[in-house]
Amino acid sequence: MIEAVANLFSRRKPRQKAVLALARIISRHEMAGLGYEQGIADDRRARDERHVALGVWLFPCEAADLAEDVDLSFGVPAVTHDIRSEGFGVMTPVKLKCDYFVIAVPCEDTDDWQFFRCRVCHNTRTPGSWFQLGIHVERSIELECSQRLAFREHIERVEASTSIPI
Numbered sequence: 001m002i003e004a005v006a007n008l009f010s011r012r013k014p015r016q017k018a019v020l021a022l023a024r025i026i027s028r029h030e031m032a033g034l035g036y037e038q039g040i041a042d043d044r045r046a047r048d049e050r051h052v053a054l055g056v057w058l059f060p061c062e063a064a065d066l067a068e069d070v071d072l073s074f075g076v077p078a079v080t081h082d083i084r085s086e087g088f089g090v091m092t093p094v095k096l097k098c099d100y101f102v103i104a105v106p107c108e109d110t111d112d113w114q115f116f117r118c119r120v121c122h123n124t125r126t127p128g129s130w131f132q133l134g135i136h137v138e139r140s141i142e143l144e145c146s147q148r149l150a151f152r153e154h155i156e157r158v159e160a161s162t163s164i165p166i
Helices: 001-011 014-033 146-164
Strands: 055-061 076-083 087-092 101-106 114-127 130-141
Touching: 001 076, 014 087, 014 130, 055 087, 055 146, 087 114
Parallel strands: none
Antiparallel strands: 055 076, 055 101, 076 087, 087 130, 101 114, 114 130
C-alpha cells in the first residue's frame, strides 16, 4: 500500500524503469556477441528480438500483487528463448496456467538477480512437448531482504533435489 501511495506522488514510472532494465540486459548480450574483427551485419539493429538463452525463475502471482505480496518459496525454472524491449519469450517443460508471473533474471556481472512483474500474452505448445510463454514486462520490482532470502533458499532447495550424479 505504501508503495502505491509513494508512486502516486513521486511521478516514478515503473514501466519505464522496467523497459530500461530490459534494454541494459539486451545491450549487455549485444556487446558480448559483437564480432569486432568481422564488422557488424547490416540488419543487426533492425531486429527487435535477441535470441538469448538465460536460466530464469518464474514465480506465479496475482494481478494485484505488489512486491511484498509475492511468494518466492515456489517457483519454476525456465529458459529464455528471446528478449525484446517489451518482454521475454520463455521456454518451460510444463504448461503453466497463471496469467501473471514475477520473473527473476540473473545479472551476469554479479551474483545478483533482477525481478520483473509480467503478464502472460501467450502460452504456446512447441515441438518436443515444451511450451513457450510470451510475457510482457509491466514493471521491475525491488524485493525486501526476507524475500531475497526466501528466493535464494528456494533455488538452493531445488538445486539440491535435482542434481544428477554422473
